[in-house]
Amino acid sequence: MGNIETVKKVEVAKLSDLSVGIGQRVNVAGEEIALFKQKDGSVKAIENSCPHKKGPLSEGIVSGDHVFCPLHDWKINVNDGKVQAPDVGCVKKYKVEIKDETIYIHLSL
Amino acid sequence: MREKLVLIGNGMAGIRTIEEILKNDSNRFDITVFGEEPHPNYNRILLSSVLQGDTTVDDIVLNDYNWYEENQVELMTGDPVVKVDTENQVVVSQNGVERPYDKLIFATGSNPFMLPLPGADKEGVIAFRNIKDCETMIDTSKKYKKATVIGGGLLGLEAARGLLNLNMEVDVIHIADYLMERQLDEQAGKMLKEQLEAQGMTFHLQKNTKEIIGENRVERIDFTDGTSFETDLVVMAVGIKPNIALGQDAGLTTERAIVVDDFMQTSAPNVYAVGECAQHRGIAYGLVAPLYEQGKVLAAHICSEDKSLEHGYEGSLVYTQLKVSGVSVFSAGEFQDGEQTKAIRVHDEFEGIYKKVVVQDNKVIGAVLFGDTSDSTRLLSMMRNGDDISGMSKVALLPSESGEAPVSPVVAMADSDNVCDCNGVSKGDICSAITENGLTTVEQVKQCTTAGRSCGGCKPLIADLLTLTTGEEVGNAPEPMCGCTTHTHEEVVAEIRELGLTHPREVMNVLGWESDEGCSKCRPAINYYLKMVDPIKNEDDPTSRFINERVHANINHNGTFTVVPRMYGGVTNADQLRKIADVADKYNVPLLKVTGGQRIDLFGVEKEDLPNVWGDLGMRSGSAYAKALRTVKTCVGEQFCRFGTQDSIGLGVELEKKFEYINTPHKVKMAVSACPRNCAESGIKDFGVVGVDGGWELYVGGNGGVDLRGGDLFCKVKTKEEIIDTISAFMQYYRENARYLERTSHFIERVGLDLMKKVVLEDEEGRKALIERMDIALSTGKDPWKEIVENEDKQQEFKKKQVEVLS
């Protein structure tokens, strides 16, 4: 153990870059992240790689709290990153912070 | 404190036994499992599929590491047991791990039998038994070309097929004078050989290997008849021998395998054996079905308090199926003719079908089926139940010979009959699982009952059971659009018209969707219906479209995209080809290919490049991704062909220009040939036109895909105009009445050809109206690529942000 985990706040996009119902990919220092702007104005951020066969979740059909993977239609919750039954698994989720128009996510380095 | 159970052998039979024990009594034992292989328990059967490229090593794991944890099973992988002391009841592993036991189970399986040939120890000489062998073959195929398989039995042939798929040249050496002589009679064996030769295998029968030659690695193989040839890989698949060395050292009674009684008990107290390493009533089985039966019995025996209630294992009737794509072979029981046996034979050399049912004392005792194995389930249950067949007609024995439309064999099965023999799951089990848990897919049935979890051969039967069980209910309660609603497609369309709904979200609210956001099934459907009902007023909702249709390209497995530009009627020119070549260079496109639709696709384009690629191409979208008109294939026709009777290219181009970018329930494909030789394959298109002297024939409802269907001749007309109008009217009726994702082929099956003739050909008025509505819809079609290239805002979605993190 020993080493302290440092959390870094990174600007990833402007709110205006996103539109509700369409995912947006950002590549943060090599990490592919999918951003989803929700009806209530909040933004969700999860790892952009489906646990099944690495499908790019940012391209999936978004239904409220869930995104359907574009490759084989797995259903994944964008809030907690959990895969919905009957399939199993989960993707990394990131803490999101919005300060007037700008979207930041918390990266642990 | 709990009793200690130790399992030697982390394989299919052993772990299945543990599963059964946990089912019986989950906290009776502290369980420890020793496994020689560095893997959790995987489905050895599917190694063939891994080799044939149908699945991957990760996909065949049966019990992942979590399973062992969740069930508190201590697992030692890559650590074989080397000593068993039946006196003090302890086992010792190679790494020196010691475990005392109250109950010990041997499930050490078999070792492949390696011919003791000179040179058999050389590099590149392997067996086909485990993941490692599989990986070796796959690696070898990357560096070398020629493979030799010794053994023309089940295993050898499955290995050979796999090596073919790995693009190696494959020679199969076999001792007997025909293939699979342990499972097939001579006739079937010969037919099998022909089929596999057609697949590209080379066979050398009645050949005996003498020596394997090579420096360190195999280079050549010599035969006793003096012949020899070069090879880079030798796979020995000549049989297996039960893995009993450890059992022998432990002093257990062994013959061919470890001898066990009807309760899998060995000669030593509290020591049991199950699987391929066990010999029951003289037989050591080599297939999972009987091994799983043994596991069930053993589990019950170990757990049961009241011995008198148990009944022991009485042996199994085994059958074999060859898992090689493109060949169906089935064999069971006594299939060779003998003095007391009579046989029913069916042999159709045209269809390549052979069936033989062997009968003794009015009972079926064995069968061989080749080419058509649809009767196997039925025959198997006749053999198991020992049905008296006196007075049964041939057709009663082999329903597939009745010439009638094939009925699924599950219909005739009794509830007690096994559908999945590997896992011993009966028709009854599955049906109740389906009804009680409302299962709808084969996958769900598999999860819930384990049926289909091993060799997968029974999946078609499970599918039939699903339609059978749910189908009846579906009959009186029509199927809802998806899980979000009880409304059918038809109801939704009616409501949209009725209430003049204009947006998917509106539809879902008004019609009381359970999840108001819908899902990937209903949203695209609703979006289609809205635009179909009112093409002018109703806006398209991109968020309800599948990625392919949203970004107007086909997504690939790695998230890159495919670009397929239009080439009307499959006609191109130097200028187009030059542009494509330049784009391919500029964006270093990894794969250029001629599609099955007479045009060129550029694979592996990055999403952010799509708009620029389209711009640089300056060509229109080929809709290769769309529920819309895909391609119109044409043959050269009268312009050059000596048989051409019509201008097929001209009509093809005209059709494609007229109907491109019209939304349809599913994709629509067309073709125009200029004579009945039909070089453009008009017979398997949604709309296929065939030129004949003085006119055109129109075929409809053809499909070359999953459900192959030849088109029906719809009409014969004199002029191009009539063809175009007829297609217009037909397509509009299809747009208005088909369910989303219903191809014309299925649509016609549902509504009937006669109805279509009535509405499109006979009802003058109706036909006119349909054509008018089609023209309105057509007026809204635009080239989506152009729109995006010319409109900055529309390119937002394609952008990809790079964020640097400085720390």
Ligand code: SRM
């Ligand atoms: C590119 C092409 C293969 C090729 O390289 O030749 C192709 C590629 C795909 N086909 Fe196809 N089909 C292609 C010709 C065909 C043909 C042959 C033909 O059209 O003459 C057929 C059988 C004929 C037919 O459809 O009736 C065909 C039957 C299918 C099917 C099964 C349709 C069915 O009703 O059974 C699917 C699945 C589906 O559409 O739901 C499919 C789906 C697909 C998709 C789009 C899979 C997908 O949904 O992403 C593939 C995209 C691959 C990719 O990564 O870009 N493809 N596909 C061909 C493109 C033709 C074109 O120029 O547009």
Ligand SMILES: Cc1cc2nc3c(=O)[nH]c(=O)nc-3n(C[C@H](O)[C@H](O)[C@H](O)COP(=O)(O)OP(=O)(O)OC[C@H]3O[C@@H](n4cnc5c(N)ncnc54)[C@H](O)[C@@H]3O)c2cc1C
């Ligand atoms: C390519 C292929 C295709 C097949 N296709 C079919 C099919 O279509 N249908 C069918 O019914 N059957 C098929 N089989 C046969 C089926 O896989 C076997 O019958 C079944 O796996 C046997 O199970 P088992 O547990 O007895 O042995 P295994 O599954 O071999 O398990 C034995 C395990 O014990 C381990 N072991 C051995 N000694 C020790 C030790 N001293 N300490 C610790 N661990 C040890 C071994 O490493 C092995 O992992 C196929 C087999 C192969 C190889």
Ligand code: SF4
């Ligand atoms: S269909 Fe007829 S016209 Fe067309 S290429 Fe074949 S033979 Fe020639």
Ligand code: FES
């Ligand atoms: S990769 Fe996501 S469902 Fe297959």
